[in-house]
Every structure is written in C-alpha cells, then in structure tokens.
Amino acid sequence: MQVREVMSKEVIAVRRSMKLGELLGIFKDFHIFPLVPVVEDDSRLIGVVSFRNILDVFQSSHPDVLKLVPFLDEEEQNIFKMDISEDIGDLVVVQDIMDQEYIYIREDTSLEEVYKLMDVHLKEELPVVDRLGRLVGRVGIFDIIKFLFNQKGVMN
Amino acid sequence: MNNSILGLGFILTAGLVSAKVIKKLSFPAVTAYLLLGILIGPSILNLVPKDILNSSGMISNVVLGIIAFGIGQNFSRFHLRRIGKTVIWISVLEACGALILVTAAFYFLLHQPFYISLIFGSIASATAPAATVMVIREYRARGNFTDTLLGVVAIDDAWCLIIFAVSLAISQAIYAHAVEASFIIRVFLNALLSIAGSFILGAFMAIFLSIIYRFVRTQAELLILTLGLIFLNIGIAIWLNLSVLLASMFLGAMLVNLNRYSFKFFDSLKMIDSPLFLLFFVLAGANLEIGILNNLSLIGLTYLIFRVAGKILGVNLGAKASGAASSVRKYLGFALVPQAGVALGCALIAKSDFPEAGNMIFTTIVATTVIYELVGPLCTKYALRKAEDIIIH
Numbered sequence: 227m228q229v230r231e232v233m234s235k236e237v238i239a240v241r242r243s244m245k246l247g248e249l250l251g252i253f254k255d256f257h258i259f260p261l262v263p264v265v266e267d268d269s270r271l272i273g274v275v276s277f278r279n280i281l282d283v284f285q286s287s288h289p290d291v292l293k294l295v296p297f298l299d300e301e302e303q304n305i306f307k308m309d310i311s312e313d314i315g316d317l318v319v320v321q322d323i324m325d326q327e328y329i330y331i332r333e334d335t336s337l338e339e340v341y342k343l344m345d346v347h348l349k350e351e352l353p354v355v356d357r358l359g360r361l362v363g364r365v366g367i368f369d370i371i372k373f374l375f376n377q378k379g380v381m382n
Numbered sequence: 383m384n385n386s387i388l389g390l391g392f393i394l395t396a397g398l399v400s401a402k403v404i405k406k407l408s409f410p411a412v413t414a415y416l417l418l419g420i421l422i423g424p425s426i427l428n429l430v431p432k433d434i435l436n437s438s439g440m441i442s443n444v445v446l447g448i449i450a451f452g453i454g455q456n457f458s459r460f461h462l463r464r465i466g467k468t469v470i471w472i473s474v475l476e477a478c479g480a481l482i483l484v485t486a487a488f489y490f491l492l493h494q495p496f497y498i499s500l501i502f503g504s505i506a507s508a509t510a511p512a513a514t515v516m517v518i519r520e521y522r523a524r525g526n527f528t529d530t531l532l533g534v535v536a537i538d539d540a541w542c543l544i545i546f547a548v549s550l551a552i553s554q555a556i557y558a559h560a561v562e563a564s565f566i567i568r569v570f571l572n573a574l575l576s577i578a579g580s581f582i583l584g585a586f587m588a589i590f591l592s593i594i595y596r597f598v599r600t601q602a603e604l605l606i607l608t609l610g611l612i613f614l615n616i617g618i619a620i621w622l623n624l625s626v627l628l629a630s631m632f633l634g635a636m637l638v639n640l641n642r643y644s645f646k647f648f649d650s651l652k653m654i655d656s657p658l659f660l661l662f663f664v665l666a667g668a669n670l671e672i673g674i675l676n677n678l679s680l681i682g683l684t685y686l687i688f689r690v691a692g693k694i695l696g697v698n699l700g701a702k703a704s705g706a707a708s709s710v711r712k713y714l715g716f717a718l719v720p721q722a723g724v725a726l727g728c729a730l731i732a733k734s735d736f737p738e739a740g741n742m743i744f745t746t747i748v749a750t751t752v753i754y755e756l757v758g759p760l761c762t763k764y765a766l767r768k769a770e771d772i773i774i775h
Contacts, residue, residue: 293648294456294536295511296449297659297723299401299411326460327645346604347646 229340230333232373233354233363239263240320242272246283247315249275261364263353264324269360271353273324281305282323283314330355333362341370389431390661396422397660408520410513412663412722413755416748419667430668438665439734445662446727447616447630448655449539452648454584454634456540468710469533472700476534476718477507477541479696480689481549487688492681497553498739501732504549505747506689508542510722511535513755517762527769530710531717539724540631546728547625551576554735579624584632587615591633592641605650626731659723666726669733670748671741682746686753693718709769717765720758721751 240249242264253259259280264273292298330353331340344350344367351366375381400418401411422429455461485503488494494502514535518528551573591611598604612630619629638644694715701711729747733740766772 292515292532292536294452294461295515296452296539297410297412297510297512298515299405299512329643329646342599346598346601347643348601 227337227373228333229331229335229337229354229365230363232337232369233333233365234369235363237263237353237361237364239265239269239361240275241265241267242319242321242324244320245316246280246318246320246323249320250280250315261351261353263361263364264320265361271330271355271359271361273320273326274328274330274353275320275324279323279325283310283318328353331365332357337370337373340365341367384431384433386431386433389429389434392429393418393422393434393661393664394657397664401660408516409755409759410510410516410722411660412510412512413752415660415663416667416722416752416755419664420670420672420748420752421667422664423668423670425670425672430665435665435668438669438730441658441662441665442727442730443616443620443626444613445658445723446731447612447626448651448658449723449727450543450627450630451612451634452651453540453543454631454636455638455645455648456537457635458638458644465533465537466704468530468701468704468706469537471704472530472697472706472710472714473534473537474541475700475703476693476696476715477538477545479694479699480506480692481545483688483692483695484685487684488681492684494681495739497556498736498743500549500553501736501739501743502685502746504542504546505725505728505732505743506685506692507538507545508721508725508728509535509538509693509718510720510725510755510758511539512722513720513758514717514762517759517766521763521766521772523766523771525769525771526707527709527714527771528766530706531714531765534714535718538718542724542728543627543631546731547580547628548573548577550625550731550735557736576623576625577628579622580619580628581632583615583618583622583624584629584634585636587611587618587629587633588636588640591637591647595641601650604646605653608647608650609654627728663723663726666730666748669730669744671745674741674745675749678742678746678749681742682750682753685746685750689721689750690715690719713765713768715765716768717762719754719761721747721754726751 238252238260240252240262249262259277262275263271264275265271329343329347329349331343333354333356340352344352351364353361354363354365356362372381396418397415400414404414405411421427424430424435481503483503484506485499488499488502489496514531517523518532552569555569555572591607594607595604598607612633615629615633616626619626634648637647641647697715697718698711700706701714725747729744733744736743763772
C-alpha cells in the first residue's frame with residue numbers, strides 16, 4: 227500500500243511571503259496548530275512551519291545559524307514575560323520562521339516506510355510530494371491507523 | 383577522593399549550579415565549568431578523583447569528535463550556497479591573521495621552537511561562538527553586523543580544525559625528524575597523508591552510516607548508531623595515526639551531503655552532549671597547573687595580544703577584500719575575542735602529543751581562555767554598540 231492511497235489531498239499550504247499575523251489568523255479556530263507546508267507558486271515544497279517555529283518568534287534571532295554553534299547554552303524562554311510588540315504580526319513573515327530542513331515523503335512511498343520514518347523521527351504528520359517535489363498531500367499517523375482498522379473491519 | 387562515581391555526580395551537579403550562578407552575571411556556562419574545574423582540581427581543592435583526571439584524554443577525544451562531527455554540517459551544499467563572500471573572506475583571513483601573527487610572535491619575539499610557535503598560532507585561530515551569541519541574545523542585537531558576525535563565528539571553528547590538523551601534522555613531523563636532512567619532504571608527506579587518510583576514513587564511515595541507517599527503527603537506535611559510528615571513526619583515526627578532528631569533521635561533512643535526513647543524526651546527539659561538554663570543560667580546568675603559571679606570564683601576554691591583533695587585522699583585510707560595511711571592518715574583530723572549547727580541545731591534543739612542551743601549551747591556553755571568556759563578552763558588547771546593532775541606554 228502506497229501513501230498516496232491514504233493521504234489527505236486537501237492541505238492548507240502557505241507562501242513564504244505570508245505575514246505571521248495572517249498565518250495565525252488561518253488557524254485561530256483550530257484546536258492545534260498543524261504542520262503547515264510552505265510552497266512556491268508552482269507548488270514546489272520549500273519548507274514547513276510547526277508551532278515550534280512560531281515559538282521562535284520569542285527567541286532573539288537566527289535559529290538556523292545557531293544550530294551550527296558548538297557549546298551553546300540553550301536560551302531560557304519565559305514566553306509570558308516576553309516583550310512582543312503588536313507590529314510583529316506584520317514584520318515577521320513565514321520565510322523568517324520556517325524550517326528549511328524537514329522530513330517529507332514521496333507519494334509512492336510504502337505505508338510501512340512512512341510509519342517507520344514517523345517512529346524514528348518522532349513525527350506525527352508529514353507532507354507528501356510528487357516526483358517533481360510538488361506538494362500533493364499530507365499524511366498523519368491517524369491516516370495510517372484508520373487504514374489498518376478499516377482493513378481489519380474494526381471501523382463502522 | 384577515589385570514588386569515581388561520586389566524583390562524576392559531584393562534577394555534574396556542581397557544574398549545573400555554578401552555571402546557573404554565573405548566568406546571573408551574564409557569562410556563558412563554559413566560564414563557570416572552567417572556573418569550577420580549576421577550583422576543584424589538584425592545584426587547589428583536589429576533589430577530582432584520579433581515575434576521572436586520568437581519563438581526560440579519552441573524554442576530550444570523544445567531545446572533540448562530537449564537536450568536529452557537528453562542525454562538518456557547515457559543509458553541506460545548502461549552507462555553502464547561503465554563506466556570503468563577506469563571511470568567507472573575513473572568517474578565513476581572521477583565522478589566518480591570528481595564526482600568522484601568533485606564530486611569528488612566538489618564533490621571533492619569544493624565540494620558541496617553530497613547532498611550538500605553530501601550535502600556538504593554530505590554536506589562536508579558534509573563536510568561541512557561545513559567548514558571542516550570548517551577548518547577541520541578551521541585547522537582542524539585530525542587523526547586518528550581527529548577521530555577518532554570526533556567520534563568521536559559526537564557520538570559524540571549521541577553519542580552525544583544518545588549520546590545527548595541518549599544523550599538528552607539520553609540528554609532529556618537525557618534532558620527530560628535526561635532525562634529518564630530508565625532513566621537509568617528510569613533513570609535507572606526513573601532513574598530506576594525515577589529511578587524505580582522515581578524509582577517506584570519514585567518507586567511508588559516512589557511507590557505512592547511511593547504509594546501516596536503513597535498519598534503524600527507533601529514535602534510540604538512531605542515537606546509538608550515530609554515537610557508535612562517531613566512536614568507531616575516532617578509534618580508527620587514533621589507531622591509524624590520523625587526525626581525529628579531521629576524520630570526524632569529514633564524517634559530518636560527507637553525511638550531510640549524502641543523506642537527506644542527516645540533520646536528524648546531528649539532532650539526536652543533542653540529547654546526550656551537554657553532560658559530556660560539562661565534564662570536558664571541568665576537566666580542562668582541573669588539568670591547569672597553577673604552579674607553572676608564574677613562568678608563563680610573558681607567553682600568555684604575547685598570546686593574548688597577538689591573537690586579538692591577528693583577528694582585528696584579518697577582519698580588516700577580509701572586509702576590504704569583500705567590500706563589507708565600514709562598521710564590520712572597524713569593529714567585527716573585537717567581537718571575536720572569546721576563546722573556549724575548540725581551543726581547549728586542541729590544546730589537550732597538543733598536551734598529549736608533545737610531552738615536553740605540552741603542559742606549557744595547555745596551561746597557557748586554559749589561563750588565556752579564562753581571561754578571554756571574562757573580557758570577551760565586554761568586547762563583543764562594545765563592537766555591537768559601535769556598529770549600532772544594539773542600543774544601550
């Protein structure tokens with residue numbers, strides 16, 4: 227069974243130029259902030275934004291470069307005491323906070339392989355791309371569980 | 383004290399507490415670990431068990447291997463594309479500036495043997511990003527100057543590892559063959575062999591790691607595999623007399639270009655590296671011989687002055703060559719004063735490789751590291767304020 231057969235094809239994706247305020251607006255009625263793929267005009271996947279990236283707004287700067295710095299003390303964050311100005315919603319864009327190193331899978335990957343990747347890398351959902359790297363869907367652990375239970379006749 | 387486990391527990395707990403205390407004074411944890419090490423080392427309180435002190439060499443090899451592996455990430459295609467020419471020019475020239483000035487000062491002014499001068503020069507090329515980043519964070523510095531500074535400190539240690547590995551190979555060859563006529567050829571052959579061998583070993587291990595990765599099923603297995611391969615790589619490098627630093631860096635560099643999910647290998651190490659780093663710095667401090675410090679004041683002073691002069695000069699030349707802003711040219715050198723982990727690690731290697739001069743090299747580097755780590759953050763703050771990336775009222 228390949229991932230294209232169980233993935234959700236309806237995915238909310240955003241552009242790198244979207245402002246933080248708009249991004250949060252889209253998901254304000256959601257219970258959780260999902261993994262949001264970032265795509266170019268031709269649907270090519272170039273990054274992902276998770277709630278962790280949004281927390282980076284509270285960090286001073288440059289999380290990407292800092293990954294390379296040895297012996298770095300972790301920054302203690304008290305998000306309740308942070309001085310966040312109102313205009314940050316307009317000043318920060320998706321490009322500033324998105325992860326450019328992320329796990330993604332091709333639509334022809336087997337379900338076993340996807341489940342293994344999720345297990346090894348502690349991910350609950352992953353973006354799915356076609357052979358040209360264009361975003362075609364998303365798959366979560368629940369999609370895999372649903373498929374298995376459905377196959378066993380557990381689901382009504 | 384001869385109870386090693388009690389000693390380990392004490393070092394880890396006291397390290398954590400002292401880091402918390404020193405953070406209140408806006409110094410990085412590294413400074414606390416070093417000072418703690420000096421305090422509990424044989425020179426003062428003598429609280430570190432002998433077994434742990436004797437394993438300093440092993441711990442520093444392990445820590446340096448992990449660090450060098452992480453520094454290898456700098457050489458991913460993705461990162462190399464993003465590094466601007468300003469960062470490349472400045473980082474290469476400030477590292478070489480410190481190398482050349484310190485080597486020349488030790489050789490011509492202090493009349494030290496060339497192999498010792500070269501070791502000091504190569505260690506001088508390192509900087510300590512942790513202290514610099516701490517100041518940037520504390521004052522929430524932003525701007526072109528800050529971006530260039532971060533780029534330079536991130537890649538500087540990669541140049542330092544290469545410079546040190548080559549210098550070490552040359553110094554070892556001079557040390558071993560000083561009386562032979564054909565020694566220049568031997569020196570270069572030795573250096574070349576060490577670099578090429580380390581590269582081949584690192585590359586081979588990266589391929590091996592990528593193959594075994596296919597069988598990994600859990601996060602714990604990923605950590606075990608990564609650590610296992612790093613240790614194997616270090617062990618084989620030691621066995622074949624290759625450079626531990628270069629072999630580890632090449633392993634990281636190859637892996638990052640071979641494996642799509644390589645960043646997960648590096649991330650997995652973050653779960654265990656902090657206590658190892660703490661131990662490494664405390665032991666570095668504990669190995670300081672306070673007794674010989676008195677005789678080293680001139681050497682230490684020369685190192686302190688010429689390293690900073692080399693960095694400032696190198697930044698100046700690099701900024702001119704790349705057409706960087708005048709604030710970068712004038713002040714970025716001051717922000718590169720801190721020195722810590724990589725320099726200490728290199729000094730520990732020098733200590734074990736050169737039995738006669740090793741203690742002098744190591745003690746000088748530990749003592750100057752303490753001074754640089756105390757003064758460095760102030761210099762970085764000065765540079766950021768002059769460049770107007772922070773405003774202090």
